[in-house]
Amino acid sequence: MSIMFDTVQVGDMPVRNRFVHSATHEVLAETDGRVTEEIVRRYETLAKGEVGLIIPGHMFVHPSGRAHPRQSGIYCDEMIPGLCRLTDAVHAHGGKVAVQLAHGGRQSPKKVLGTQPLAPSGHGRDPVTMNKPRQMTREIIRETVQAFIDAARRAAEAGADAVQLHGAHGYLICEFLSPFYNRRRDEYGGSAEGRFRFLREIVTGVRSVLPDTMPVLVKMNGNDYTPRTGVTPDLAARYAAWLVDMGVAAVEVSGGTYYGFQSVRGEIPIPELVQTLPAWMRPIARIKMHFEKSKSRFAEAYNLEAAKTIRPATGTATLILVGGMRSLSKMEEIVSAGHADMISMSRPFIREPLLVKKFREGKKTEADCISCNMCSAAMFNEIPVRCYRKGLPAVFRA
Numbered sequence: 001m002s003i004m005f006d007t008v009q010v011g012d013m014p015v016r017n018r019f020v021h022s023a024t025h026e027v028l029a030e031t032d033g034r035v036t037e038e039i040v041r042r043y044e045t046l047a048k049g050e051v052g053l054i055i056p057g058h059m060f061v062h063p064s065g066r067a068h069p070r071q072s073g074i075y076c077d078e079m080i081p082g083l084c085r086l087t088d089a090v091h092a093h094g095g096k097v098a099v100q101l102a103h104g105g106r107q108s109p110k111k112v113l114g115t116q117p118l119a120p121s122g123h124g125r126d127p128v129t130m131n132k133p134r135q136m137t138r139e140i141i142r143e144t145v146q147a148f149i150d151a152a153r154r155a156a157e158a159g160a161d162a163v164q165l166h167g168a169h170g171y172l173i174c175e176f177l178s179p180f181y182n183r184r185r186d187e188y189g190g191s192a193e194g195r196f197r198f199l200r201e202i203v204t205g206v207r208s209v210l211p212d213t214m215p216v217l218v219k220m221n222g223n224d225y226t227p228r229t230g231v232t233p234d235l236a237a238r239y240a241a242w243l244v245d246m247g248v249a250a251v252e253v254s255g256g257t258y259y260g261f262q263s264v265r266g267e268i269p270i271p272e273l274v275q276t277l278p279a280w281m282r283p284i285a286r287i288k289m290h291f292e293k294s295k296s297r298f299a300e301a302y303n304l305e306a307a308k309t310i311r312p313a314t315g316t317a318t319l320i321l322v323g324g325m326r327s328l329s330k331m332e333e334i335v336s337a338g339h340a341d342m343i344s345m346s347r348p349f350i351r352e353p354l355l356v357k358k359f360r361e362g363k364k365t366e367a368d369c370i371s372c373n374m375c376s377a378a379m380f381n382e383i384p385v386r387c388y389r390k391g392l393p394a395v396f397r398a
């Protein structure tokens with residue numbers, strides 16, 4: 001039997017194999033953020049498909065951190081019953097659930113929030129929304145840390161097996177960690193220790209409200225790929241070591257922000273993405289995306305080099321690798337070499353929710369996903385995320 005089907009421990013949580021469903025925003029929640037039956041069914045199917053650890057789409061911990069209109073929320077207790085249905089459905093088929101706690105920071109669009117987005121620093125504009133962020137005061141930082149802590153408590157009450165803090169892809173935690181986004185001079189910036197402080201306070205607070213046996217995971221960038229230096233593999237390794245010292249059970253290594261397509265390398269469906277922007281932004285966006293193409297070309301296991309730098313810092317904690325994992329042989333090679341303990345996928349599961357079962361039964365050795373990114377385009381068009389390899393439905397074409 002393949003090494004990928006070993007039972008593994010993530011902290012105190014046993015997982016039936018080494019496969020992780022990486023958080024994937026579904027565009028299926030109620031407009032107030034409640035989990036719908038369609039979301040429950042999606043994760044039930046993935047659990048039937050034998051995915052070991054399922055991380056549903058990022059859930060906003062506070063209304064100020066909402067990134068999409070149909071995003072799941074975990075910002076108040078009314079969200080708990082829907083989440084209970086989700087965790088029950090996954091548990092009924094032997095899977096484990098980690099709820100991803102998120103705040104969109106400066107990447108939360110003003111048109112979704114109705115107000116200016118928050119960020120560690122107020123410089124510049126978001127490259128996608130062109131919104132100008134508002135620098136968070138210490139009081140707002142304190143409230144936001146508390147929102148993560150309250151959300152973690154709700155996840156535990158809803159029967160989640162773990163929580164994952166979303167510290168990747170240019171969202172709020174990632175912004176605090178990054179010397180590019182975080183230009184603060186107070187105790188939340190100025191040095192690696194200062195920029196780590198926001199995440200440190202969240203981890204400490206979250207740990208204090210969760211049962212001792214419930215693991216805390218962090219998804220972080222091995223590389224920000226921002227216009228000026230942000231998080232690099234070496235800096236990510238320092239952060240990972242601090243996280244593990246604080247009792248974080250697993251680090252998922254990803255990369256990229258809204259400045260490029262390095263989070264989801266592959267094709268850039270330019271017309272489908274451009275149509276989501278206001279008309280005045282389209283010509284320049286088209287040109288920018290053409291230039292991005294060479295930087296975001298697909299390569300299997302595209303975050304592996306960053307993971308190799310981070311690995312020594314994680315010690316006995318679990319390292320989860322995400323990004324372009326497609327063939328079973330490559331996964332086995334990476335795990336056997338000790339570069340990662342678990343392998344995480346997003347787009348392959350959108351197309352083939354039963355992929356893990358098919359791998360186990362020997363019916364497949366490779367995912368079908370061609371990384372065309374029509375699923376990503378669907379997300380930005382606010383239509384439910386599915387595999388749209390043949391194009392978005394006509395009604396959504398401009």
Ligand SMILES: Cc1cc2nc3c(=O)[nH]c(=O)nc-3n(C[C@H](O)[C@H](O)[C@H](O)COP(=O)(O)O)c2cc1C
Nearest residue numbers: 022023024025057058323324345346347375376379
């Ligand atoms: C439609 C879509 C939605 C995503 N939503 C999230 C999310 O909610 N949280 C997150 O951390 N990453 C999100 N991602 C990124 C994936 O988790 C993953 O890091 C990335 O797609 C690379 O993995 P892959 O090559 O297996 O798709 C999303 C990706 C896609 C395509």
